[in-house]
Structure formats: structure tokens, C-alpha cells
Amino acid sequence: MKMKSSDDQPTALDLGPQAELNADLSAYFDKCLEKLGFVPNVLRAYAFDMVKLKAFIDMADNLMLADSGLTKLEREMIAVAVSVVNHCHYCLAAHGAAVRQRAGDPLMGELIAQNYRAANLPARQKAMLDFAVKLTETPDRMEEADREALRKAGFSDRDIWDIAAVAGFYNMSNRIAAATEMRPNAEYHFMAREKKD
Amino acid sequence: MKMKSSDDQPTALDLGPQAELNADLSAYFDKCLEKLGFVPNVLRAYAFDMVKLKAFIDMADNLMLADSGLTKLEREMIAVAVSVVNHCHYCLAAHGAAVRQRAGDPLMGELIAQNYRAANLPARQKAMLDFAVKLTETPDRMEEADREALRKAGFSDRDIWDIAAVAGFYNMSNRIAAATEMRPNAEYHFMAREKKD
């Protein structure tokens, strides 16, 4: 199959040329190249407008990398579990790779990207993903009992905020990706596939 | 009915005390007080963490207020149409008020907040909301034909990005509000209710 040249255009939209990167964002792109070997297409998609690009990066990095009662792996697991509900090709590729990498376990990435209920997760992570998936599917059904279930699983109110914020964020980015047919960098598919010993 | 004292706590979560506002954010809160008479509870909810608060404001204000092929009213209409699908009490209160105000028409706000299909909207706005609602309900079904329908209704690819980004954003904030039981300021209910002549 001849793939769409995702390296040439990151979405199905013609959004015009990349805006000129300021020093901070230019450094950010360089760091991506250095660490990943490529600039994630979501950033290239946003790069037609520096204000939007910066706002996206600021929010995403805070959610996924700042201090939190959730581990970075747990936040990636939420990203993937939400993206399974929304069948988001871009986010499953990018964050599936992240789960494989952060878990140090390629099977774990596949499991969460296929059906987390099959993964026999620890009770804490099962409760976390149950909440994130219910919030994705039927936000209007959330009730105090849902928060109580998280508290019983050991999460603080501050952690509940983070679960909600991460799940909310991927419900946003899944939809932006879907609406624009955002194409994941091919490299994601090959990352962190090595068998564990 | 004795209402929950939404002025005392903006959500069902105990997120600790408000962080100290830096000068910029302090000025921002003051401006809200001056223009609206209150600080929107969503900002008070985020105010336990200045980085998160700033990231939220930066993204929201860019989406809703920056230059765009969409009018500010149209962006508020998307916010409300998305919030109807998700039955989001907070966003229907806050952005329903915004539609009433920006449209200069209290009936329009009610219509969009109840069922935009009943509003006999111009073809452009009907196409815009059809796209935003499909993206909300079934993001995995978006196809080129959906983008083509927007182009036929007169939207540029850049406008399509903005429709997707606004619809995506409210799918995020609806879920954060639902997960935390965020309570709208009572003032919203009374804003822009005056009958037009």
C-alpha cells in the first residue's frame, strides 16, 4: 500500500506554511529531533500559528510531565484508553508507543491500546481507567459515586483532578486529530517493540 | 431548594487553597470582576495551580477571542452545541449566557442550548454545528466528506481547524466540569435575559 506521505503534510487540511518559530519553540523542536529523531506531527500541524502551538505545548507538557500523584506511565495509559474509545489513529500510534516505552513492556502497550479490561491491571489503575473511560463515553453520568470509587482506590482529590484533566485533554486532541485526519509519524510504529528478557 | 454554595467551592473536589496569583493572573481576575462582576468558577477551580490556570486561560482565550474566520458568536455557538450533547451544566450556563449576549438575542441562546436543529439556522452555521456535533458524538466517523461539506458551506481549511479546535476544547472542558461537578456562578443564569424590542 502506498501510504499517504505523512512527512509532507501532517493533516488533510491545507493550513498554509509553518509560521516562523521563535527561539523557545525552535529549541523545543530541536529537542524533539534530538530525543525522538523527529518532530511529532501534532506539533507540525499546530505550527501554522505560534500562539496556538505554544498553548498546546504548555498544556500538554504540564499534564503529562509535571509533578502529579499519577506516574507518567499512568497518564499515558489514560491517553491510550481514551483514544481506544475514540478510535484515534494518531493518538493510539503516538501514545501507544509512549506506554510501551514508559512501561518498558511492549505487550502492555498493546493491551491498553486494544482493551484495558483484558489487562488484569492492579485495582488502582483499573479504577483510574474505568473513570477515564466512563468520562469519555458518558460525561453526563458522572456522579459523586465515581469520585468515591477513585478515593477508595487510593487517589486524592488532587489526583482526581489530574485524571479528569488528562482524560479531558485527549478527548480534545482525539477530536482535533479526527477532524483534520492527523497522521502519526511512521516512526511511532517501530518504537519500543523489543521483547523484554 | 437549598442550592450548593457554589460561591464557596467551585467543584466537588477539595483541591486545597488558591495558589498565590502572579501579577498577570491577578490582573486577569480583576478584569473579570470588572467586566462580569465575578470570577468565573472554572478559573477559581484551576486556581490551585498557577501553571495549569495560565495554560487554560491561554488556550481558551486564543480559541474564543483571537482572529478567526469564525465570529465570536459562532465559536460560542459551537461551545453550546457541544455542551448540549454532553449535558454539561457548567458550560451550558456560562456559554448559553455568552450566546445570548453576543447574539443580542435571548431566544437564540435558549434555542442553541436546547436543540440547534430547531433553530432554522443559516446554512453556514447549520453545517458548522453539524460538524461539531458529529465530531463530539462519533469522532471516529469523520471523513473527507465532512470536511468537504464545510468547504461547500464557505469555510476555509483554516476555519475548519478552528471549528475542530473549539469543538475539541469544549469536549475537554465539559469532561473536566463533569468529573469534578463544577458549579457555574449563579450570575450566568440572569445575564442577557432581556427581551429584544
Add this chain to the structure above:
Amino acid sequence: MKMKSSDDQPTALDLGPQAELNADLSAYFDKCLEKLGFVPNVLRAYAFDMVKLKAFIDMADNLMLADSGLTKLEREMIAVAVSVVNHCHYCLAAHGAAVRQRAGDPLMGELIAQNYRAANLPARQKAMLDFAVKLTETPDRMEEADREALRKAGFSDRDIWDIAAVAGFYNMSNRIAAATEMRPNAEYHFMAREKKD
């Protein structure tokens, strides 16, 4: 926005001229004018046929006004909660106003018309609306356990009948309104909006 002239035609259907009102129905319309200042458009819609009009009024008035273990406010709350599921513009306008009025509380009307789960209702009314909403969404799932939940919340079997009958009735009228694009009288939007002291 130029609104559709809902005062001129109550639905999108051309149903011919109003039939001649008999003395009873003429008095009924006069009473509406006296009490509300207008004849509700649902009555004007039915008025092409006196038999249908009378059958509708007889059933509606018995359900909403006759003696019952449910208060009149509770019956209006059911009407609104059902109409939220069905996104019925007509019924949300008309019965949202009724909830605001009967509750003596404009915020309560908004809450129920947006998402009753956000309203921190007393257990009795929460159980009542949970039953009505489940009956609306998945009637084929009703089981004895659902009736038992109502009995535990203090309802008699006779009350359960009334909850079912009111929820059923608005599932009917929501659909007649949707199928015919029935337009609420503009006056509803402005009723009972005054802030409580």
C-alpha cells in the same frame, strides 16, 4: 437572528385552519390567555381537530394537575428531565418555565433543564428522575429492581404509576413536537427568571 414567526404557525406542518372551538374549549383558551397571556402553541397545533385537542388536554391536565402522591413541581421535573434526554426544544421551553415557576427558583429550572445529576437533589427526587430517565432511554431494561428502588425512596405503587405515566406522556409529546418542529411561545423564555432574594 430573525426568528421564525412562531405566533403565526405553531409547527412546520400546514394542518389547515383552526377548527371551530366548542364552548368548553373556547373557555379553556380564554383561561390560558388570562393566566399566561397566551395560548400555548401545543394547543394551537392540535386545534385543527377538536377531538384530538380535547383528548390531549384531558390527558395532560389529569397527569399534571390531578391529585397524586407526586407534587406538581415533581411532575414538571419529570417532564423536563425526559425532555433533556430527547433534546426537545418545545418542552424544555414550556416546562423549564414551569419548573422555575413552581419551584419559585429560576436556578432550579436551569439545573433540571441542563443535567439533573448536577442538582444535588433530595434522594426521593433523584430516584424519581433516575427512573424516568432510564425509562426514557432504555425502556426495555426496566425490571422489578427499578420499581423496588422507588419503593425504597418512599413511593407507593400508585406513585410509580404516576411517574411512569408522566414520563411516558412526555416521551409522546417530545416526539410529536420533534416530528412537527413545534415552536414554543417566546413568552416562556422570559417567565420566572427573577432572582430570589
Add this chain to the structure above:
Amino acid sequence: MKMKSSDDQPTALDLGPQAELNADLSAYFDKCLEKLGFVPNVLRAYAFDMVKLKAFIDMADNLMLADSGLTKLEREMIAVAVSVVNHCHYCLAAHGAAVRQRAGDPLMGELIAQNYRAANLPARQKAMLDFAVKLTETPDRMEEADREALRKAGFSDRDIWDIAAVAGFYNMSNRIAAATEMRPNAEYHFMAREKKD
């Protein structure tokens, strides 16, 4: 299997003794006995309150038996198609029998009661049931295009009202039956089962 003695109690609710029938309703019950050999359980269920019973009969008989652009068989077909969506045991039994009888064709009754799309119906009746089923499943999606499809299939606006009113009515009675576990008279299952020559 030992069946529930549906002749003894028509629902799972204890609604108290039958009210005293006035002369008109007593004559009505007698006519049922004469024509059908039994009083339909839905009437027995309502008989705890003469006002409710009369309102139900008045509306049902007007919808199903009064002059209309729809044949009586077509109205029964709508009743059944709606009841299939809602999986209503009572109405499928009672109105399935009515379709078999009015069609003079037991296979037709089975077809509509299983999946009308398998029935190779004439375009008029296919359009009618498509409208009734969409109205049942997603009332909030009704648009002018749906009414136009009926007009193209030969229906007048007055007929559209009748389709909506009948479909609406069974969305009500399906739910009252589901909420109360209303039990069909056993006789329905055996009516109009004879093979056509």
C-alpha cells in the same frame, strides 16, 4: 413454564381495586368482551381510575380508529414497529395480533414484529416506518428533510401529523407497559394465526 397469572393482575403494581365503571365505560368493556372475548389488560390496568381510563381510551381510539389518511393497518404497523425498537412485550403481543388480523396475513404480522426492513414493503409504508422508527430512536434528529421524505412518498401534512401522533403514542404506552411490567392477555398470542390459502 408456569406463567404469571396475567388474568389476575395486569401489572407488577398493586394499584388497588378497580374503580366503579360508569355506564359508558361499562358498555365499552362489554363490547371488548363481545368482540375479543376479553378485556385488554391495558384497560384493566388503567381501571383503578375512571378519569385516566377514559382519557387513555379517548386518545387511543381517536388515533387508531378515527378518519385518517392512514389505513387502520398502517397505524397498527407503526404501533408494532415502534414497539420493536422498545422491545415492548405487551404491545408486540397486542398489536402484532392486530397487524395479523387487519392484514389478513399472519406472516406480515411476524415480519413487522421482527424487523420491518426485511418485509419488502411498498415505498409508502417503508417511508412511514422509517420516519416512525427514527422518531422513536433519535427524536432530536428530526429535520425538514424527514418530513419532505414523507411528502415525496405521498403523505399530506395532515398524514404526517398522524404518523407522528401514533408513533408518539406508542412511545408513551410502551414505556408505561415497561415501567409496570404490563402483561398481555394470553389470547393475543393465538389470534389470527391461520395460514392464508
Add this chain to the structure above:
Amino acid sequence: MKMKSSDDQPTALDLGPQAELNADLSAYFDKCLEKLGFVPNVLRAYAFDMVKLKAFIDMADNLMLADSGLTKLEREMIAVAVSVVNHCHYCLAAHGAAVRQRAGDPLMGELIAQNYRAANLPARQKAMLDFAVKLTETPDRMEEADREALRKAGFSDRDIWDIAAVAGFYNMSNRIAAATEMRPNAEYHFMAREKKD
């Protein structure tokens, strides 16, 4: 209504002439004729290819007739309950008849074919059908708790396999019937309709 001549062509597809039956399959068809008076149309549909026909018969007969902790009636009940969810005309006709026959009770067949929740089934069969219906509607939600509910209702792990396998099989055959518009033999509608004494 003029029915489609289901005896002439068992589906809406033109699959070419029947393949020559080998001795075993010829004997199998003869046995159908002898026992039922007709060859079920599903077999006639498959008969364009002897390998496919044999594979279908081998699997179906093993599931429905081999030794199992489930009675043959229970397996037919699963077939019908699954087919209700999928609104499968063919399977409701054929297996509805089988339930009527194996139960020796025409009302039971109607009940299961309309809504098994209305049937006041023994706890064992209720649990069995709840599992089969959940598996039909939301297979991705199955968890250990679902299997535990069956074990508590008295089923062995081997029985759980059989429930899953029968429910799975009708999810397959329902879809083949729907995709091809498979038509049930008219005879099914008249089988086992006699009133019990």
C-alpha cells in the same frame, strides 16, 4: 401483501445453483424433510458450496444438540435472546418456533422473542440470558464479574463456554442472515402455536 417467494430463493443474493450434495448431506436434507416437512432456508442458502454447508452444519449441530450442561431449550433461548437484540427476522422465526416447541409452550416462545426480561424466568435462566445479551451488545465490557455471576447461578466453567459459544454463533448467523436478507421458511410461523391445556 405479496410475500417474496422465499421457497424459490433463500436470500437476496444470486449465489448460483445448488452444488451437488454428497451422500451425507443428501441424507441430512432428507431427514429435515422427514422431520420438519422442509429444508431450512439457511441450509439451502449455504448449499452453493458443500464445504461451507458441512462446516456450518457441523458447528451448529454440535452447539445445539451435543451433550452440554445447558438443556436444548436453554440453548434455543439464547439463540432467540441474541436474535432479539439484532432484530434478526430469520432467526426469530426459526428459533422462536424451536423455543415454542421445546418448551411445549407457545407463550414462552413469544415472551423470549419479545423481551426475556418480561418472562419472570428462574434465576438460572435469567443470569444465562443477561450474560448472552451483554455479550451481544457490549462484548468489550465482559469482565470476571460476569463469569462469577454465572458461577453463582450454578453454571460450571464448561457451561460458561457453551453459553458463550452459542451466543457467539448466533451473533454470526444473525449477521449472515441480515447481510443476505435470508428468508425464513413460512412454515416456521405456524409451528407449535397450539394452546396448552
Add this chain to the structure above:
Amino acid sequence: MKMKSSDDQPTALDLGPQAELNADLSAYFDKCLEKLGFVPNVLRAYAFDMVKLKAFIDMADNLMLADSGLTKLEREMIAVAVSVVNHCHYCLAAHGAAVRQRAGDPLMGELIAQNYRAANLPARQKAMLDFAVKLTETPDRMEEADREALRKAGFSDRDIWDIAAVAGFYNMSNRIAAATEMRPNAEYHFMAREKKD
């Protein structure tokens, strides 16, 4: 994460010891070992009963390997697209690997296993998967127009049967896997991951 030892028990059910394999099935297992390096867990799961195991293999092999107007890759694509809807961990692992292998393209496997609508497939394969997915999600909505769409895309009636039969089969096996928590062999995750030149 400590994974469940899927090599020790292929499902969550205790189905007793493996039955003695007859010569044919023993040779079949040997061939799996030779070609794949392992016996697929679905076969190990069925191996408690030789008749069931043989019926499953006969049907699966005929559907996926026999002569057909569909290529073997196309049949695997259907298997995966159906399994995405049902979120089936086992089938996504096993048939995702098969698509990667048969397509000679690891990206293609990921695409179909995430969202085939993002894959810019040729019209023929897009039509094929649209049909299979609609048949999976809403079998009761299939109409002649769906078959006509396949014919217009170049499929014969015989091909339509095969599309339906393969889609049906995976709706069965997805459910058996879900009901029993069937665990894919770990090897699947590592197969055919090599980058194309």
C-alpha cells in the same frame, strides 16, 4: 507489569485437560508449531473437545484460506476491522499480525487495527470494510442499498456472501474471546514489525 501466563492457560475458564488429539488434529498442531513457532491459543482453548475444535478449524480455514473473490489480506482486514469495533484483544493481536504479514507492511496493520477510515484505502476495500463494520454495529439496518454499494465497488454476490461470512465469523469469535478472556500468544505482538525498505 507481571503478565498473566497466557502460555499456561489460554482463557480465564477452567475447561479441564486437553482432549487427546486424533491424528489429523495432532498433525495440524504440529504444522502450527512449524510455521508459527506456537499453537495459537484459540486452538488450545478449544482443545478440551475434539469435535468443537475440528468444527472451529474447518470453518475458520474455509473462510480465511479457501478460494474466494476476496484476497487473503482482504479477509484479514475484515477480521481486524470487526475486532476494532468489538475491542477484542485476542483477535486484534492475532489478526493484526496477519494483516502486517500479508500486506508486507507493518503500518497497514496498525492503521486497520486503529481506524480503517484513516487509511485512505482504495474504494473497493473501503466499501468492503464499511459493509463489514455496519454489519457488526447495526445488523438490523442492512438493506438492499448496502449490497448495491458492494456491487458498485466491483464485488459479485458470491463475494458479498464471503464478506458477510467473514464479518459474521469474527463477531462470533470476538465474543467467545471476550466471554472467556482469551489471551493471545505473546509472539503475535512481535511478528511482522520490520520496517519496509
